[in-house]
Structure formats: structure tokens, C-alpha cells
Amino acid sequence: MEVLISEKINKKPQETLNFFKILMLEETKELAIKIEKVTEENGFIKLFVEGEDLEVFLNIIKKTFGLAPSHINNLKINPIFKAFISKIQKDKLYLQAGIIHPKPLDNIYIPIETLWSQLTYGKKEDINNIATQYCLFKDFPVEVRAVQVNESYVEAAFSDKQLQLFWEWQNFPFERVIIADTLINEVKKAIKLAHAKMEIAEIKSLSLLTHLLTCKLAISSKDLAFKLQKHLPSSRILAFIPKNVKIDC
Numbered sequence: 443m444e445v446l447i448s449e450k451i452n453k454k455p456q457e458t459l460n461f462f463k464i465l466m467l468e469e470t471k472e473l474a475i476k477i478e479k480v481t482e483e484n485g486f487i488k489l490f491v492e493g494e495d496l497e498v499f500l501n502i503i504k505k506t507f508g509l510a511p512s513h514i515n516n517l518k519i520n521p522i523f524k525a526f527i528s529k530i531q532k533d534k535l536y537l538q539a540g541i542i543h544p545k546p547l548d549n550i551y552i553p554i555e556t557l558w559s560q561l562t563y564g565k566k567e568d569i570n571n572i573a574t575q576y577c578l579f580k581d582f583p584v585e586v587r588a589v590q591v592n593e594s595y596v597e598a599a600f601s602d603k604q605l606q607l608f609w610e611w612q613n614f615p616f617e618r619v620i621i622a623d624t625l626i627n628e629v630k631k632a633i634k635l636a637h638a639k640m641e642i643a644e645i646k647s648l649s650l651l652t653h654l655l656t657c658k659l660a661i662s663s664k665d666l667a668f669k670l671q672k673h674l675p676s677s678r679i680l681a682f683i684p685k686n687v688k689i690d691c
Contacts, residue, residue, distance in 0.1 A: 443496060446540050447487040448508030448524040449650050450581055453623040455482060458650055461625050462487055469506070475499050486510055486540040507650075510540025514547060514593060521588040522601050525550060526581050526649075530573055537586065537598065549595040552586065556599045561608065576608055577620050577680050583649040612684050616643065617663035619655040619670065622678040629653050632673035641666055 451458040463480050466489075470477070475493030482488060487507075491499065503509060508524040511517050525537035534551040541547040554569050561572055572578070585604040590597040600608070611618065621629055626647050633639055633655075644656040657663050663681035671679050 443491055445489040445491060445500065445503065446483065446510040446512040446542070447489065447503060448510040448540060449487045450485050450526045450538065450583075451482055451487060451650070452485050452581065453651060454625070458625065459487065461627070462650065469502055470495075470499060473499055484540065484542055484546050485538065512540055513543040514541055514591065514596075517541075517588040517591045517596060521591075523586060523588070524583060525586050525598070526583050527578055528580065530569055530578070532569060535569065535573070535578065537584070539596075541596075544593070547594075547596070550598060551595070552598050552600070556589075560600050560605060575685065576611075577682055579622065579678065579680070581622060581652065582620075583652055611682065614684065615659060617657045617661065617666075617684070618682040619657065619663050619667050620648075620680045620682060621653045621655065621670065621674065622680075623651055624653065624674055624677040625651065626653060628674065628677075629655075629670075632670050635673045636669040638666060638669055 449462070459480055459482065466477055466480070473493065473495040475491055475495050478490040478492065480487065480489055493499070500509070511520070511523045517523065523539055525539040527535065528538045528548060529536045533554045535557060536548070537550040537552070538548055539550055541550070557569065557572050558564055558566055561576060585601040586598040587601045588596055589599050629645070633642065641658055641661045642655050643658045646654045646656070648654055655666070657666060663683060667679045667681040671677070
């Protein structure tokens with residue numbers, strides 16, 4: 443069976459595929475399945491797998507990584523899907539989701555009017571300002587909902603789950619660091635080398651190559667990002683400071 447995983451591997455493709463293979467071997471060691479091949483298609487991970495426990499395996503994949511909506515018709519059945527930001531234009535935020543049937547489709551977008559409605563309370567802000575406020579950089583993973591599905595395009599909006607996550611970022615008093623283009627083992631190694639473990643409340647992987655560090659209270663995300671950048675020179679590291687937190691003096 444061919445399975446397309448909702449994970450982009452544009453950066454470090456071979457290293458990421460090897461890391462994914464190791465993860466899958468660990469996850470499936472008790473299952474009666476055989477992974478025939480791990481490769482990529484259109485920037486997404488693709489598996490060829492067979493075995494008696496295939497349904498169990500698919501549930502594990504769906505929960506851990508997500509299954510890409512490889513056929514456009516899948517969005518009509520399940521409109522909630524994981525996507526990755528591909529580019530930002532004046533009036534649209536473009537996404538990639540792994541749609542390859544009946545033909546590869548990258549024309550998936552959130553119109554700026556939807557961004558205004560969902561993220562700025564109707565205020566007509568510049569799309570680049572919105573992207574900066576919410577760390578909407580290239581390859582950042584988001585959960586979205588299909589609003590309109592067509593063979594040539596998909597119009598989307600952020601899902602309720604994604605909006606809740608953004609709300610927590612902006613309203614909880616924790617600064618955060620987002621690290622992209624890096625595997626989690628490299629992130630943990632950098633934290634150890636930077637002696638930064640005591641500054642971090644939580645480490646969460648948003649995808650194989652994107653990770654979210656939640657700082658402890660009173661810890662500066664900019665300072666933590668600077669420490670980690672020394673040990674992750676090829677990674678993109680962003681410091682996030684919530685804008686809606688009010689501190690009582």
C-alpha cells in the first residue's frame with residue numbers, strides 16, 4: 443500500500459528520510475507490517491507498506507504525523523488537514539498539503555480577508571505584518587480547513603484547533619522559540635551544549651523539521667534563540683513574544 447505522510451522534507455531530505463525510517467522501525471517493532479520503501483514525492487514522505495497490522499499502523503501515522511490528503515477528493519470527505527506554508531503574496535498565504543491526484547496541486551491558499559477575520563479582528567493589516575506576528579514562515583506547519591475545493595485550487599482557513607494555538611501564543615505569558623530546518627535530536631543536542639535546559643518549560647515538535655520551545659516565565663526568547671543559534675548555524679530560529687499579555691505592576 444502506498445501512504446503519503448503529511449511531512450515536508452525540502453531541507454535535509456536524505457537525513458530526514460533516514461531519521462523517519464528509524465522512528466518507524468521503533469514504532470512498528472511490535473506490529474505485523476513490513477515497510478518496503480521510504481521515499482519522497484513532491485517534497486512529502488511516501489511509504490510503501492504491507493502487513494496484517496496495516497490499519498493499526500495507519501492510525502499511528504495519522505496520530506503522530508498526519509496523512510496527506512493525496513487526492514483532491516479527500517478534502518470533500520475530511521476538510522480538516524495539515525499543510526505547510528509555501529509562500530506569502532500581497533493578498534494570499536499559500537500552502538502545500540501533498541495533493542498529487544489527479545495531478546499535483548500547490549494552489550492552496552488562505553485569502554487575506556480570512557486572515558483579517560481570523561487573526562486581526564477585522565483590522566486590515568499588511569500580510570507581512572501578520573506573518574511576522576504569528577511566525578508564518580516558509581514550511582511552517584498549520585492545521586487548516588478547506589472552504590472551497592476545486593480541481594485547480596483550494597481556498598482554506600485556519601482550523602479552530604490552529605486558532606486556539608495562536609490565541610494561547612498571544613495571550614499566555616510565555617515567550618517561545620521556534621526552530622526550523624532541524625531534526626529534534628539536533629535541537630536537544632544544541633540545548634545541552636548551550637546549557638539551556640533549565641530555561642525551557644516544554645519542547646514540542648510541530649513537524650519533523652520544526653520545533654517549538656516554550657520558555658519558562660521571565661526567560662527571554664531572544665536570549666535563548668541567540669544561545670541556540672551558535673550550535674544550530676544552518677537553522678532558522680525565531681523568537682516569539684506574546685503581544686496581548688498585560689503585566690500588573
